[in-house]
Amino acid sequence: MKVTNSHQFKQPTCTMAERRSSITNNFLSAFILTITFWTNIQSSMEHGLTTDYSGRYLVAIPNNIPAHRTVLDLSHNNISELQISDFRSLSKLQTLLLSYNLIRVLNLSVFQYNKDLQHLDVSHNNLQTLSCYPISSLRHLDLSYNNYAAMLLCTKFGKMLNLEYLGLSIRRMQKSDFSVLAHLQLDTLFLGLEDLSEYSSGNLPVFNAKSLQIALPQNTDLHVLLDLELSATKRLQLSKIQEKHINDLRTFLSNLNKHSTLRNLTLNNMQCNWDGFIDILQSVWESTTEYFVISNVPPLEVPNTMHFNQTATSIKALAIKQIPFTTFLSAPTNMYEMFANMNIAALTISDAGLIHMLCPSKFSNFTYLCFSNNSLTDTVFKKCNNLTLLETLILQSNQFKDLTEVSLMTTLMNSLKYLDMSKNLLWYNGNKCEWGENVVKLNLSSNVLSESVFRCLPVNIQMLDLQDNQISSVPMEIIELNYLEELNLASNKLTALPGCGHFRGLKLLNIENNSVLSQSSEFFQSCQNINILKGGHNPFMCSCELRRFINLEKQGSIELIGWPDFYVCEYPHHLKGTLLRDFHVSELVCNVKLLITVVLIITVVFLLAVSFVCIYFDIPWYLKTMWHWSQAKHRIWKSKPEDMLDSIQFHAFISYSEHDSDWVKNVLIPNLEKEDTSIRICQHERNFIAGKSIVENIIDCIEKSYKSIFVLSPNFVQSDWCHYELYFAHHKLFSGNADSLILILLEPIPSYVIPSRYHKLKALMAKRTYLEWPKEKSKHGLFWANLRAAIQIELPLSDEINEL
Known part of the structure; x- marks a missing residue:
C-alpha cells in the first residue's frame, strides 16, 4: 500500500513496484515524459484548467474557450485548418492535443502568442506541409502518423533547444533528413517506420537521443536494424517485430559490444515462436543490456526440452509480459526451472498463464519477483529457503485462497518487506499465522477477507491495504500492531469509524466507500495520531453524533482528503445531498446535559418570576x-x-x-x-x-x-x-x-x-x-x-x- 503525493491509496502493480525498486528504476525511464505529461493534465483537471472538446465532430476551433485554460483537448474531430486567431487569446495554454483530425497544413507560427506552449500533439492527421517557426517553450512535439512522404523537418527546428520528445513517421528515409536533430538534446525520439517504402543501406544515422523508440517497417526487405548504431542511446524500444525481423534483431544484439551505452531494451508486439523467443532471450542475456522487457507476443507452446545457457549476465531485471505460455503438449517443469534459477535481481512474468512456480534449486539473488495475472495457487514457494534476499513479492490476480498458507510461505523469506496478494480469493480460516519478521508492507485488497483478518497479520506491519473485502468492523480482540502507520479499509462494510486501540501509531486511514453513518467515541479516544483521513463517499447520518467528525477539518487536527465535495449527508431524507460542511446544528440541541441545565434554569427563573408576581399581586x-x-x-x-x-x-x-x-x-x-x-x-x-x-x-x-x-x-x-x-x-x-x-x-x-x-x-x-x-x-x-x-x-x- 502506497500513498501518493495527494495522499490517495493506489493499487500497486508490477509497474509501480518496479518504479519503487532501486533495481528496476530504469524500466520506465523511457516513459518519464509521457507520465509527466499526463500528471500535468490530471493536475490541471483537478484545478479546473482543462477544456475537453474531444470526439465532438468539430470542423473548426471553438471561439468561446476560456482564456485561462492550460490544457485543450481537440482530438478525434474533423478540424482541417488552424488560424492564429484560434489560439491568440489562450496566452496560458501549455498542452494542445490535435491528434486524429484532418489537418493538412501546419504553420507553427499560429502559436506565436502561446509563449507557454510545451506539449503539441498533431499525430494521426493528413499533414503534407509543415512551415517552421521556432517555439522556444516547446518540449513535446508529436508529428507521427501523418500523410507526408518526405521528412518535414527544417533547420529552424534546431532552435527549439528545450525540445525533449519528438515523434516522426517516415515513408522515405535519407540520412540528410536527420541532420537537424544533431543540434537537439532529445530525451526521446519516436520513429514510426511501419510504412517505410524506400530505404538504402547506410541511410540510418547515429541518433544521440537518450531514448529511441522505433516501430519497425512491415516491409521485411528493409533491414533497418542492421544499420542501427547507438552512441548516446541508453533506452531502446522496438515494436511491431515480425518473425522475419528476428535474425536482424539477433545480429543487432550480438553486435552490441561491451562499450555500448544501451542499458534498457524493450521489445513490444513481437511475432515469434518458442525457439525465436529463447534465441532473443539468450542474445540479450549475453549482451550488455541490464534491463530487458519483452511483451505482447502470441501464445508460445512450451516444449518438453529446452536449451538455455544460464551463463553470467549483465541483466539485472527481466520482465516478460502478456506472453501466454501454453503446455497442452508438454510438461512445463523445464520452463519453471529456467525462470526459477535465473541469477538476476528482478524477474517479472505477468499475464503468462502460469499455474505454478518452482523454488530456486540453490541460493538465489532475486530481490524482486512479480507473477501477477497468472493462475498460481497456495502451493507456490512452500518451504522455499533459497529466497532469503527477496524484498518484494507481487502475486496479484492469481488463485490464492488460504491466508494462513500465504503467511507460512513468507517465514523463510528473511528479507521480504513488501508482499502484494491483492485480487485473489483469500480468506482466513482461523488457524495460526506465521509471517516473515521483516514484512512491513502488505496488500490484501480485493479478496474475501472478513474482520477476522486482524488476527492474522505481521506484527511489524507498517502499511496495510485491506480495500474491497468483507470487513464490517475492527474487532476488539486482535494482535497489537504497534508499528502500523497506514491502513486502507476502503470499499468494505464498515458502519462506523473504527477505533485504533490496537494500532495507536496510525497516521493515515482510508475508509472511503463504506457504509459509515456516524462516528464512534472509540475513534476519537484511540486515534489521536491520525493526521490524514480519507472518508468520503459514505452515507453519512447528519445528526448530533456527526458534529465532532465535522469539526475535525475546522480544527485542523486531521486532513480530510476530498473535503468537502465527497462528504455528503444521506440521512435524514430532508438533508440528503447536503454537504457535511453546510450541516449545522445547535450545541444546545446536541448536548443533553447543557439542555437539561438550560431548561432547569429557565424553569427556576420562571417559577421565581411567577412566585414574585403572585406574592406582589396576591x-x-x-x-x-x-x-x-x-x-x-x-x-x-x-x-x-x-x-x-x-x-x-x-x-x-x-x-x-x-x-x-x-x-x-x-x-x-x-x-x-x-x-x-x-x-x-x-x-x-x-x-x-x-x-x-x-x-x-x-x-x-x-x-x-x-x-x-x-x-x-x-x-x-x-x-x-x-x-x-x-x-x-x-x-x-x-x-x-x-x-x-x-x-x-x-x-x-x-x-x-x-x-x-x-x-x-x-x-x-x-x-x-x-x-x-x-x-x-x-x-x-x-x-x-x-x-x-x-x-x-x-x-x-x-x-x-x-x-x-
Whole structure:
C-alpha cells in the first residue's frame, strides 16, 4: 500500500513496484515524459484548467474557450485548418492535443502568442506541409502518423533547444533528413517506420537521443536494424517485430559490444515462436543490456526440452509480459526451472498463464519477483529457503485462497518487506499465522477477507491495504500492531469509524466507500495520531453524533482528503445531498446535559418570576376568591334559580370592619333608615340567610343592592372579608356597567398601611370621589344629604322585606 503525493491509496502493480525498486528504476525511464505529461493534465483537471472538446465532430476551433485554460483537448474531430486567431487569446495554454483530425497544413507560427506552449500533439492527421517557426517553450512535439512522404523537418527546428520528445513517421528515409536533430538534446525520439517504402543501406544515422523508440517497417526487405548504431542511446524500444525481423534483431544484439551505452531494451508486439523467443532471450542475456522487457507476443507452446545457457549476465531485471505460455503438449517443469534459477535481481512474468512456480534449486539473488495475472495457487514457494534476499513479492490476480498458507510461505523469506496478494480469493480460516519478521508492507485488497483478518497479520506491519473485502468492523480482540502507520479499509462494510486501540501509531486511514453513518467515541479516544483521513463517499447520518467528525477539518487536527465535495449527508431524507460542511446544528440541541441545565434554569427563573408576581399581586388570594365566588354562584343558581332575577331589594349593602361596627350601627344605619323606611339597608348581621355560606350571602346581598357602601379605615384593609366584599362589588361594577360603589373614608388610611392585594382599592381611591366623614358636627348634615342622594331610588315593595 502506497500513498501518493495527494495522499490517495493506489493499487500497486508490477509497474509501480518496479518504479519503487532501486533495481528496476530504469524500466520506465523511457516513459518519464509521457507520465509527466499526463500528471500535468490530471493536475490541471483537478484545478479546473482543462477544456475537453474531444470526439465532438468539430470542423473548426471553438471561439468561446476560456482564456485561462492550460490544457485543450481537440482530438478525434474533423478540424482541417488552424488560424492564429484560434489560439491568440489562450496566452496560458501549455498542452494542445490535435491528434486524429484532418489537418493538412501546419504553420507553427499560429502559436506565436502561446509563449507557454510545451506539449503539441498533431499525430494521426493528413499533414503534407509543415512551415517552421521556432517555439522556444516547446518540449513535446508529436508529428507521427501523418500523410507526408518526405521528412518535414527544417533547420529552424534546431532552435527549439528545450525540445525533449519528438515523434516522426517516415515513408522515405535519407540520412540528410536527420541532420537537424544533431543540434537537439532529445530525451526521446519516436520513429514510426511501419510504412517505410524506400530505404538504402547506410541511410540510418547515429541518433544521440537518450531514448529511441522505433516501430519497425512491415516491409521485411528493409533491414533497418542492421544499420542501427547507438552512441548516446541508453533506452531502446522496438515494436511491431515480425518473425522475419528476428535474425536482424539477433545480429543487432550480438553486435552490441561491451562499450555500448544501451542499458534498457524493450521489445513490444513481437511475432515469434518458442525457439525465436529463447534465441532473443539468450542474445540479450549475453549482451550488455541490464534491463530487458519483452511483451505482447502470441501464445508460445512450451516444449518438453529446452536449451538455455544460464551463463553470467549483465541483466539485472527481466520482465516478460502478456506472453501466454501454453503446455497442452508438454510438461512445463523445464520452463519453471529456467525462470526459477535465473541469477538476476528482478524477474517479472505477468499475464503468462502460469499455474505454478518452482523454488530456486540453490541460493538465489532475486530481490524482486512479480507473477501477477497468472493462475498460481497456495502451493507456490512452500518451504522455499533459497529466497532469503527477496524484498518484494507481487502475486496479484492469481488463485490464492488460504491466508494462513500465504503467511507460512513468507517465514523463510528473511528479507521480504513488501508482499502484494491483492485480487485473489483469500480468506482466513482461523488457524495460526506465521509471517516473515521483516514484512512491513502488505496488500490484501480485493479478496474475501472478513474482520477476522486482524488476527492474522505481521506484527511489524507498517502499511496495510485491506480495500474491497468483507470487513464490517475492527474487532476488539486482535494482535497489537504497534508499528502500523497506514491502513486502507476502503470499499468494505464498515458502519462506523473504527477505533485504533490496537494500532495507536496510525497516521493515515482510508475508509472511503463504506457504509459509515456516524462516528464512534472509540475513534476519537484511540486515534489521536491520525493526521490524514480519507472518508468520503459514505452515507453519512447528519445528526448530533456527526458534529465532532465535522469539526475535525475546522480544527485542523486531521486532513480530510476530498473535503468537502465527497462528504455528503444521506440521512435524514430532508438533508440528503447536503454537504457535511453546510450541516449545522445547535450545541444546545446536541448536548443533553447543557439542555437539561438550560431548561432547569429557565424553569427556576420562571417559577421565581411567577412566585414574585403572585406574592406582589396576591394572586393566590384572587384565585381563592374566584373559586369561592364561582362555587357560590353555581350553588345559588342550582338551588334557587328564581333568585337570579334582576329585582333590586335594597338601596345599599354596607361593608365594614367589625372594629368599626359601633359607628355603622349607631350612626350610619340610623341616619339612613328613617321611620318612613324610604331607604332599606342590607347588613350582614340581620340580612344574611342562615344555612348559606358567607360568600354566597355576600354575593347575594351585593347583587340585590342598588349600591355598595364601603366604610374605609385602617381596620377595613386588615379584614379579609372586607376584601372579598370589595372584590365582588368591583366585579359587579364592571359586569353591570353601573356606578354602584360608594366609598366612605371614616379615618385616613396611609398608603403604606394598605396591603398589596388591595391594589383595586388604591385604584378606586385614586380615580373615584369618596365621601370623607367630617369630624365637625356642623358638616354632618351635608354628609348625610349627599349620601342619601347617592343611594335614593324607588324600589318595588316586597313581601320578603320584613322577613329579611
